[in-house]
Amino acid sequence: MSEAKTIDVIVIGAGAVGENVAGRVVQKGLSAVLVESDLVGGECSYWACMPSKALLRPSTVLRAARGVPGAREAVTGTLDAGQVLDRRTSFTSNWDDSSQxxxxxxxxIALERGWAKLSGExxxxxxHGDGSTTTYQARHAVVLATGSTPTIPPIDGLADLDYWTTxxxxxxxxxxxxxxxxxxGVAGVELAQAYARLGAEVTVIARSGILGNYPPEASGLVLDALRAEGLNVHxxxxxxxxxxxxxxxxxxxxEGRSVTAEKLLVSTGRHPHTSGIGLESIGLDPKKLTRDDTGRVPDAGGWLYAVGDVGGIVQLTHQGKYEARMTGDAIAARAQGTLGDHAEDWxxxxxxxxxxxxxxxxxxDPExxxxxxxxxxxxxxxxxxxxxxxxxxxxxxxxxxxxxxxxAQIVVDEDRKVLVGVTFAGPDVSExxxxxxxxxxxEVPLDRLWHAVPAYPTVSExxxxxxxKYGM
Incomplete structure (x- = not known):
């Protein structure tokens, strides 16, 4: 039997993005349910952002200490791989989502454990895991926050093997x-360096080069560092x-060449997770999901939204959380009659x-x-x-x-005299x-930015x- 419930907003996917959109609509006075088939907190908390950076950070600290005389002499040991893995595990709460x-x-926010599928307007x-079903009807919106899934290349023999993904x-x-x-790409290169510094012999095979979405001067610094540390990069x-x-x-x-390794990590990109969630049942093509600036899917009658990776714009956690906040606000505003039907009204x-x-x-390292x-x-x-x-x-x-x-690089719109792009490469430049x-x-005008005085002596100088150099 299927239990039927009604609620203001249904959010499919309880990762960081889904949590944020549900939290936002609840703050605005609506009710919401999160539906999750895996761990609450999603990919970023357990298998992506947090654990990967936890694997990288200890070796970055060690290298930084060895780059400064006085500190260098105090470093007498090597990286403790066991401790690094244990610290990584602590950031995932040992893959236990009870705190989330x-x-x-x-x-x-209500929480339902199980596999969600659109079944109508x-x-x-x-x-649920026991085979029972629950049907929810949304008063205002259904939000897809199902993230992305690895894209596996059609390489001969790969599908039959027990390779790693991220x-x-x-x-x-x-x-x-x-x-x-x-x-x-980013995930492959980060994990390659992390495992090399933990003691593995690492080989990277990159069909399109290293970090091709970044300026070559920046990606070149990373490539040089990888090779200097003994990684084999093809x-x-x-x-x-x-x-x-x-x-x-x-x-x-x-050309008769081969690479042999104990483990194989396939990190060749990701794509929106739109299959198996019932989009066909409401007349939508899972491969052609689009959204406007409020997150609303324009071809679904005004009630369906897509946020984060599944929206297909940017696959970054912080960007997805931003989208979630914007979408949550838009859903609440429409429910309360304070937002028009058009994205440009937002x-x-x-x-x-x-x-x-x-x-x-x-x-x-360098970043x-x-x-x-x-x-x-x-x-x-x-x-x-x-x-x-x-x-x-x-x-x-x-x-x-x-x-x-x-x-470092700045890209300037010469007609408006504002920055449209900035890139830094080097240790700790993320800060x-x-x-x-x-x-x-x-869109700070360059003649105004000139008066933002960087503190001395910092890298921000x-x-x-x-x-x-630009000529200000």
Whole structure:
């Protein structure tokens, strides 16, 4: 039998994005239910952002200490892989979501455990672990916050093998002797460096190069660091087939070459998780899901929303949480009759935040922090753009470490004299990124930005050097 319930808002997916949209509508006076088939808190909490960064941080601290005379001499041991893995596990609460479940209850949000599927207009059917079902009817909105899923390339032999995705890599109980990483994107490169520093022999096979969405000067610093640390990195190299021999993965990479490793991590991108959630039942194509700036799916009659990775705009947790807050506000405003039917009636800044001022960090060592558009992206968008770039060589970087190596770039809209993109590469540059984000989102005029004086001696003094080189 199926139990029937009615509620204001149904949110499918209880990751960080789903939690935020549910919390937002409840704060605005509506009722909400979260539906989750896995751990409450989602991918970021248990298999992505938090555990991957926890794997990277200890080795980054160790290298930083070794880069400063006086501290270097105090470092007498090596990285303790067991302790690193234990600390990683502490950040996932040993993959126990009871604390997240408690937060959901304390926020006044209902929680249903099970697999959700759209079954009609404003209707969701939930199948529980015991086979029973519950049907919910939403008064105002159904929100898809189902995230993304790994994209697995059609490589001969791969489908039959027990390879790792990022889930297995971030939750591993021990460090393999050797690891092959298929893919040169953010997740693959971060985990490659993490495991190499934990003692694995790591080989990266990147068909399209390393970190191709970032300026080559920035990604080049990371590539140089990986190779200097002993990682084998094959760029512009395609894997033609994969097999197992004597318990080891063997990857054929062309021209008679092969890579052998104990474990294989496939990290070749992700795509929106839209299959199996019933979109066909309401006449929508799962492969062509679109949304407006409020998160609303325009072809679903005004009640269906998509936020975070499933929305297909930006696959970043912080950006998804921003979208969730905006969408929660829009749902509540429409329910209360204070928001029109059109996205343009909403906020003039959502497009800026979602498309033209997205901050992102690669947590390798060195890091890359970027917000907005590259020079090529800006010009493709029709912007009369210029770039100014230089090495990061200021008093603050010299104090940071004796071997500090970094690079910085600003992309300027020459017609409006505002920044449309900023990139930093180097140790700890992520801590400078929010200032760049404010400058891009706020469209701070360059002649005004000139008067934002960076403190001496900090790495942020690179802002002054960039403006000086630009000609301010």
């Amino acid at each position: 479940e408690e937060w959901v209850a304390s926020a006044g 404003r209707e969701v059917e939930i199948t 889930r297995e890599a971030t939750s591993a109980k021990e460090v393999p002797a050797s690891l092959a990483v298929l893919g040169g 760029t512009d190299t395609a894997t033609t087939s994969v097999r197992k021999e004597n318990g080891l993965f063997v990857l054929d990479i062309g 906020s003039p800044y959502t497009s800026t935040a979602d498309r033209r001022a997205v901050p992102q960090v690669v947590f390798t 890359i922090g970027m917000v907005g558009r590259t020079l090529e992206q800006a010009r493709k968008d029709g912007v009369n753009a210029s770039e100014t770039s230089l090495e990061i060589a200021v008093a603050g970087s010299s104090l940071h470490s004796d071997d500090y190596s970094g690079w 400078m990124l929010h200032s760049a984000t404010i400058a891009v989102v706020g 690179v802002w002054l050097r960039l403006l000086e």
